[in-house]
Amino acid sequence: MSTSRVINFGAGPSALPQGVLKKAAQGLLNFNDTGIGIAELSHRSKEFGAFLSNVESLIRTQLDVPPTHSILFTQGGGTAQFSAVVLNLLARHRLLYPDLADEHRVMDYVLTGSWSRKAHDEARRLARGARVNVALDARRHSSDGVSFDNVPPHGEYAFSRAPALIYYCENETIDGVQFSPDPDARTSFPFALLPREPGGLLPLVGDHSSSFMSRPIPHLSEHAVIFAGAQKNLGPAGLTILIVRQDCLVDVDAAARLGATPVPLCLSYRLLAQSKSLYNTPSLLSIYITGLVLEQMRELGGLAYFEALNRTKAEKVYAAIRAGEKRGVFQGKVQAGSGSWMNVVFNALGDGAEARFLEGAEKAGMKGLKGHRSVGGIRASLYNAITEADTDTLVQFMEKFVSEADSA
Amino acid sequence: MSTSRVINFGAGPSALPQGVLKKAAQGLLNFNDTGIGIAELSHRSKEFGAFLSNVESLIRTQLDVPPTHSILFTQGGGTAQFSAVVLNLLARHRLLYPDLADEHRVMDYVLTGSWSRKAHDEARRLARGARVNVALDARRHSSDGVSFDNVPPHGEYAFSRAPALIYYCENETIDGVQFSPDPDARTSFPFALLPREPGGLLPLVGDHSSSFMSRPIPHLSEHAVIFAGAQKNLGPAGLTILIVRQDCLVDVDAAARLGATPVPLCLSYRLLAQSKSLYNTPSLLSIYITGLVLEQMRELGGLAYFEALNRTKAEKVYAAIRAGEKRGVFQGKVQAGSGSWMNVVFNALGDGAEARFLEGAEKAGMKGLKGHRSVGGIRASLYNAITEADTDTLVQFMEKFVSEADSA
Numbered sequence: 092m093s094t095s096r097v098i099n100f101g102a103g104p105s106a107l108p109q110g111v112l113k114k115a116a117q118g119l120l121n122f123n124d125t126g127i128g129i130a131e132l133s134h135r136s137k138e139f140g141a142f143l144s145n146v147e148s149l150i151r152t153q154l155d156v157p158p159t160h161s162i163l164f165t166q167g168g169g170t171a172q173f174s175a176v177v178l179n180l181l182a183r184h185r186l187l188y189p190d191l192a193d194e195h196r197v198m199d200y201v202l203t204g205s206w207s208r209k210a211h212d213e214a215r216r217l218a219r220g221a222r223v224n225v226a227l228d229a230r231r232h233s234s235d236g237v238s239f240d241n242v243p244p245h246g247e248y249a250f251s252r253a254p255a256l257i258y259y260c261e262n263e264t265i266d267g268v269q270f271s272p273d274p275d276a277r278t279s280f281p282f283a284l285l286p287r288e289p290g291g292l293l294p295l296v297g298d299h300s301s302s303f304m305s306r307p308i309p310h311l312s313e314h315a316v317i318f319a320g321a322q323k324n325l326g327p328a329g330l331t332i333l334i335v336r337q338d339c340l341v342d343v344d345a346a347a348r349l350g351a352t353p354v355p356l357c358l359s360y361r362l363l364a365q366s367k368s369l370y371n372t373p374s375l376l377s378i379y380i381t382g383l384v385l386e387q388m389r390e391l392g393g394l395a396y397f398e399a400l401n402r403t404k405a406e407k408v409y410a411a412i413r414a415g416e417k418r419g420v421f422q423g424k425v426q427a428g429s430g431s432w433m434n435v436v437f438n439a440l441g442d443g444a445e446a447r448f449l450e451g452a453e454k455a456g457m458k459g460l461k462g463h464r465s466v467g468g469i470r471a472s473l474y475n476a477i478t479e480a481d482t483d484t485l486v487q488f489m490e491k492f493v494s495e496a497d498s499a
Numbered sequence: 500m501s502t503s504r505v506i507n508f509g510a511g512p513s514a515l516p517q518g519v520l521k522k523a524a525q526g527l528l529n530f531n532d533t534g535i536g537i538a539e540l541s542h543r544s545k546e547f548g549a550f551l552s553n554v555e556s557l558i559r560t561q562l563d564v565p566p567t568h569s570i571l572f573t574q575g576g577g578t579a580q581f582s583a584v585v586l587n588l589l590a591r592h593r594l595l596y597p598d599l600a601d602e603h604r605v606m607d608y609v610l611t612g613s614w615s616r617k618a619h620d621e622a623r624r625l626a627r628g629a630r631v632n633v634a635l636d637a638r639r640h641s642s643d644g645v646s647f648d649n650v651p652p653h654g655e656y657a658f659s660r661a662p663a664l665i666y667y668c669e670n671e672t673i674d675g676v677q678f679s680p681d682p683d684a685r686t687s688f689p690f691a692l693l694p695r696e697p698g699g700l701l702p703l704v705g706d707h708s709s710s711f712m713s714r715p716i717p718h719l720s721e722h723a724v725i726f727a728g729a730q731k732n733l734g735p736a737g738l739t740i741l742i743v744r745q746d747c748l749v750d751v752d753a754a755a756r757l758g759a760t761p762v763p764l765c766l767s768y769r770l771l772a773q774s775k776s777l778y779n780t781p782s783l784l785s786i787y788i789t790g791l792v793l794e795q796m797r798e799l800g801g802l803a804y805f806e807a808l809n810r811t812k813a814e815k816v817y818a819a820i821r822a823g824e825k826r827g828v829f830q831g832k833v834q835a836g837s838g839s840w841m842n843v844v845f846n847a848l849g850d851g852a853e854a855r856f857l858e859g860a861e862k863a864g865m866k867g868l869k870g871h872r873s874v875g876g877i878r879a880s881l882y883n884a885i886t887e888a889d890t891d892t893l894v895q896f897m898e899k900f901v902s903e904a905d906s907a
Contacts, residue, residue, distance in 0.1 A: 097534040116524035126505040130735035174763030327538035329782030355582030374737030
C-alpha cells in the first residue's frame with residue numbers, strides 16, 4: 092500500500108511517519124495486548140492512564156518544561172484556545188486586581204498574520220468592557236502595506252503597562268511568517284521588552300500550533316500559556332496540547348463572583364488540571380498516535396535532531412526560491428529573516444504558472460502545495476514527518492520547473 | 500490478533516465492530532486510494548468533503564431528521580454541550596424577548612440521573628441572573644430518597660411558562676435510567692405537557708449521548724437541540740454530533756449586544772452551521788470511523804434492526820437479573836419500566852460477591868463490567884457493537900454465578 096503513497100506537503104492535517112501509522116493500525120485492533128482496541132478503551136483504565144502519563148513525560152523531557160508548568164490535553168483546536176486564554180486570563184486578572192475598572196483591563200495582541208488576527212478578533216468578541224490593544228501590527232511594515240509578510244524590529248512594539256495577557260502566534264501557517272529562534276536576530280520575539288507583573292511574572296500567551304515540537308521554544312518557562320493543536324508535527328486532528336503555568340490555573344468561579352465572565356467547563360484550565368486532563372472523555376485515538384510520534388522523536392534524537400533537520404529542509408527550499416527569483420520564475424512572499432521553517436510561501440510568476448506548478452507537482456507525487464485560499468500562491472509545509480528526501484524531491488521539481496520556464 | 504480480543508462491556512469509549520476497525524486500520528495508511536492516510540488528509544479536500552456529506556446523510560436517513568434541522572459535527576463531548584445549549588438558547592431567548600428582565604429568563608431541567616444533574620449545575624454556573632428551574636427531580640421518587648433509580652410519572656413534572664430551554668437526558672449512563680420509547684408508558688418523556696412558544700415551537704434540548712443511533716428518537720422533529728458523543732454506539736471519542744433546529748442557529752453577537760453573555764466561537768451553533776462543521780479542523784479520524792460504523796448499520800438494516808436487537812439484548816440481561824433476585828444473588832438497581840437498554844445496572848449481594856463476579860467475568864473474557872465509581876455495583880453496557888452472542892456469553896456467566904452461589 093505504501094508504494095502508492097504520495098508526499099503530503101499540506102498545511103495540516105499533515106503527514107505522519109509511516110512506521111507510526113502502521114503501529115497505530117495495529118493499536119486500533121488491540122492496544123498494548125489488552126485485547127481491546129485503543130478507540131474502545133476506557134479513558135479511566137490503568138493502561139490508558141500509564142500511556143497518557145508517558146505522553147506527558149515525553150513532551151516535558153524533550154521541550155524541557157519546568158515543574159512550574161502543567162502539561163494538559165484537551166479538544167477543540169486553536170479556535171477553542173483563542174477563547175480559553177481570554178476567559179482564564181481575564182479571570183486571573185480579576186482575582187489579582189478585583190477593584191480595577193473594566194476599561195483598565197487590557198489585553199495586548201501582537202499581529203503578525205492571519206491566525207493572530209483571528210485570536211485578536213475573538214478577544215474583542217469576549218472582552219465585555221475590557222480593552223484589546225494591538226501592541227504591534229506587522230502589516231504597517233509590509234512591502235505592500237496590507238500583507239502579513241514580516242516580523243518587525245523590537246522598536247515597533249507598544250505594550251500596555253499591566254495587561255491581562257500578551258498574545259503572539261509563533262508561526263503563522265497561512266502567511267509563512269515566523270519569529271526567529273535566534274535571540275539576537277532583529278526578527279526574534281522581544282521577550283526583554285515585555286511588561287512584567289509586580290511579582291516578576293509575564294501573562295504571556297503563545298500560539299505554537301504549527302511549530303510545536305519542531306524546535307525548542309525560546310523562554311518557555313516565562314510563558315503563562317502555550318497551546319498547540321497536534322495536527323501539524325505530532326498527530327491527527329482532535330487533540331490540543333496546553334502548557335500552563337500553575338498560577339494561571341485560577342478559580343474561574345471565584346472570579347465570576349467578582350464580575351468576570353463565567354467560563355464554560357470545557358474551557359477552564361483549572362478543571363482540566365485538577366482532573367489530570369480526564370474531566371470528560373478525551374480523544375484517545377489522537378492521544379495514542381501523538382504518543383507514538385513522540386516516542387519515535389525521542390528515539391531519533393529529540394528536538395535537537397528535528398531542529399537541525401527542519402533548519403536544513405527550510406534552507407533548501409528558500410534557496411530554491413531564491414534561485415527561481417533570479418530567473419524571474421518564483422517570488423518569495425516573506426521578507427528576509429521572517430520566513431517560516433514550517434510553511435514556506437512563494438508565487439510562481441507568469442500567466443498560468445501557478446496552476447502548471449501545482450499540476451506538475453501532483454503528477455510527480457506531491458500533494459497539498461496550494462496556498463491557503465485567503466492568500467493564494469504556493470505553500471510547502473515542512474513539518475517533522477517530511478523527510479530530507481521528501482524535501483529534495485520538491486527542490487528538484489522546483490529546479491526543473493525553473494529550467495523549463497527558462498527554455499520556454 | 501482478534502482471537503485474543505475480549506468482550507468490552509464498558510460504558511464508553513465502547514466496543515466497535517471488528518470489520519470496521521480493520522477497514523479503519525487500512526484507512527490510516529491510505530484513505531479511499533488518495534495515497535494519504537485519513538489522519539493526514541486536509542479537512543478541506545474534496546475527498547473528505549464527500550465523506551463528511553455522506554456521514555450526514557447516513558444519519559439523516561436512518562434517524563429521519565427533517566430538513567428543518569441541521570446535522571453538525573464538533574468536538575468537546577457532552578461537557579462542551581452542557582455549556583453550548585445554555586449560551587445559544589439564552590441568546591435565542593434574548594433575541595425573542597429583548598426587554599424581559601433577566602430574572603424572568605428561566606431554564607427548565609429534568610433531573611433523572613448524574614448527567615442531567617451535571618448539565619443543570621453548568622446552567623447555574625453560566626446563568627448570570629437567569630433562573631434555573633428543576634422541573635423534575637427523580638430522586639424524590641426513588642426507593643431510598645437519594646438515588647436516581649426511576650423515571651417518575653407525567654403528573655410529577657412542573658414546567659415553567661416560557662422557558663429559554665427545557666433539558667432532559669434520554670439515557671443516564673451512570674444510573675442506568677432511560678425514558679421508555681413507548682409513548683403510552685408511564686415512564687415515557689411527557690412531550691404533550693411541554694410549554695410551547697407562541698409560534699408552537701419547543702425549546703427542547705435532549706442529551707442523547709449514550710443512546711444515539713440505538714433506536715429511533717421519539718418526537719425528534721420537536722427538538723431544538725439533540726446532542727450526542729460518538730463514543731458509545733458510533734465511533735471513537737473526540738466527535739460530538741448535533742441536530743439543531745434552524746431557528747436555534749442564532750446570531751449570538753447580536754444577542755450579546757442586547758446583554759447576553761458572549762459565546763466562545765467554538766460553542767456557537769450558527770458559526771458551525773455556516774461553515775458546514777468545518778470552521779476549524781475537525782477530528783477527521785473520529786468522523787471517519789463513525790462513518791464506517793454508520794455505513795455498516797445501514798447495510799444491516801438500520802435503526803429498525805438495532806432497535807429490535809437492543810431490546811432483545813436488554814431483555815435477556817434484565818431476565819437474568821430477575822432470576823438472580825429470586826435466589827437472593829443479584830439485585831436490580833432501577834425501578835421497573837425505567838431500566839436502560841444501554842446500561843444495565845445491578846448489585847451482586849453478599850460479602851465479596853461483586854469482586855468475585857468481576858474477577859470471574861474478566862477470566863471469562865469480559866471487561867468493563869464495574870459500575871461507575873460514584874455509584875458502584877455492576878454495569879453491563881450493551882451498545883450497538885455488543886452482539887446477541889456477546890450478550891448470551893454474559894447471561895450464561897450470570898446464570899452460572901447464580902447457580903454456584905446457590906450451591907455454596
